[in-house]
Amino acid sequence: MSISHDEIFNYVKILSEAVGPSGREYDVRRIVIDMIKDFADKVWIDSIGNLIAVKKGNSSGSKLMVTAHMDEIGMFVTHIEDSGFLRVQPIGGVSERALVFQRVVVKTKNGKTYRGVVGLKPPHTIKPEEARQIPEIRELFIDVGASSRDEVKNMGIDIGDIVTLDRDVIKIGSNRITGKAFDDRVGMVVAIKAFQSIENSNIDVYLVLTVQEEVGLKGARTAAFAIDPHIALAIDTTVANDIPGVPPNEWCTALGKGPAIKVADGRSASGIIVHKEIVDKLIEVASILNIPYQLEILAGGTTDASIIQLNREGVPTGVVSIPTRYLHSSVEVADLNDIANAIKLIKGFTESISSDWIKRLRGLEIK
Numbered sequence: 004m005s006i007s008h009d010e011i012f013n014y015v016k017i018l019s020e021a022v023g024p025s026g027r028e029y030d031v032r033r034i035v036i037d038m039i040k041d042f043a044d045k046v047w048i049d050s051i052g053n054l055i056a057v058k059k060g061n062s063s064g065s066k067l068m069v070t071a072h073m074d075e076i077g078m079f080v081t082h083i084e085d086s087g088f089l090r091v092q093p094i095g096g097v098s099e100r101a102l103v104f105q106r107v108v109v110k111t112k113n114g115k116t117y118r119g120v121v122g123l124k125p126p127h128t129i130k131p132e133e134a135r136q137i138p139e140i141r142e143l144f145i146d147v148g149a150s151s152r153d154e155v156k157n158m159g160i161d162i163g164d165i166v167t168l169d170r171d172v173i174k175i176g177s178n179r180i181t182g183k184a185f186d187d188r189v190g191m192v193v194a195i196k197a198f199q200s201i202e203n204s205n206i207d208v209y210l211v212l213t214v215q216e217e218v219g220l221k222g223a224r225t226a227a228f229a230i231d232p233h234i235a236l237a238i239d240t241t242v243a244n245d246i247p248g249v250p251p252n253e254w255c256t257a258l259g260k261g262p263a264i265k266v267a268d269g270r271s272a273s274g275i276i277v278h279k280e281i282v283d284k285l286i287e288v289a290s291i292l293n294i295p296y297q298l299e300i301l302a303g304g305t306t307d308a309s310i311i312q313l314n315r316e317g318v319p320t321g322v323v324s325i326p327t328r329y330l331h332s333s334v335e336v337a338d339l340n341d342i343a344n345a346i347k348l349i350k351g352f353t354e355s356i357s358s359d360w361i362k363r364l365r366g367l368e369i370k
């Protein structure tokens with residue numbers, strides 16, 4: 004199996020450019036249905052909005068849940084000024100540093116979209132101290148080209164409408180791509196492409212494209228309860244901080260060095276400490292298939308895996324991460340080789356595990 008860079012690029016472009024902040028993942032979900040329905044035995048949407056697809060294995064019984072989250076960070080419109088500017092509140096981990104002077108999309112409850120920009124005073128009129136300060140989100144405003152509150156209302160924009168960064172995906176260099184919402188649309192591409200390509204699995208694969216990860220791992224929690232998986236894998240982006248100003252001893256991952264096999268995440272490893280046998284198995288699969296990989300310990304942030312591992316009596320859960328620079332900005336950068344290799348790793352892992360192996364991971368009878 005070999006998936007071309009063009010194929011990956013096209014999938015990333017379609018998914019990344021879709022508007023889908025937490026709780027409003029509809030557009031992304033609609034696109035994904037077409038990508039997976041011909042490859043699944045069953046597809047459904049659950050009550051919180053997760054999209055779930057099942058591919059039955061050769062000898063049914065054991066369930067592997069593979070997740071990637073559909074939502075991206077964004078904002079809610081909270082106020083419309085008399086002058087026509089919008090005020091906003093964040094959805095998820097929005098950084099003001101990544102917002103100022105950016106283009107955004109405002110999507111109304113009736114599905115209309117408008118372009119806008121996050122404005123700020125120009126350098127000509129501010130003191131040098133102010134130029135160095137990053138404003139708080141409540142001080143920021145969005146300019147949608149309207150000159151009054153009535154004009155904004157007539158456009159159909161209202162309180163509660165959603166706002167996301169606006170950026171098209173492009174290639175830079177020979178193997179790299181840049182855009183917004185790679186967290187976790189790139190992870191989705193990996194999960195979807197792996198799901199499409201799985202041929203010979205002993206176990207049933209439940210692909211779950213989750214909602215509301217950025218606001219507290221919510222979709223993964225309810226999906227895990229409903230599916231009751233025996234084992235799980237979360238696919239997400241992780242910090243690639245191999246950039247000037249960060250010494251190599253502080254790098255979490257580096258671009259182009261392969262997908263990352265997570266060992267632990269969260270402050271003081273409070274997010275997840277991945278089941279050792281899953282880490283070992285992923286390393287073994289990568290070694291057999293000649294896939295480059297990096298081991299990842301992320302000091303802050305976590306993934307859907309942290310909540311899935313605590314489902315019912317516990318679920319051995321691993322994480323495969325795609326190294327990504329400048330996370331939660333409109334200029335995230337990922338490497339096409341890392342993405343292609345992550346797809347191979349997930350497919351290889353899925354096809355190499357058996358019900359017996361999973362059973363052993365899930366507990367040991369002493370007497």
Ligand SMILES: [Zn+2]
Pocket residue numbers: 072186187216239240
């Ligand atoms: Zn994520």
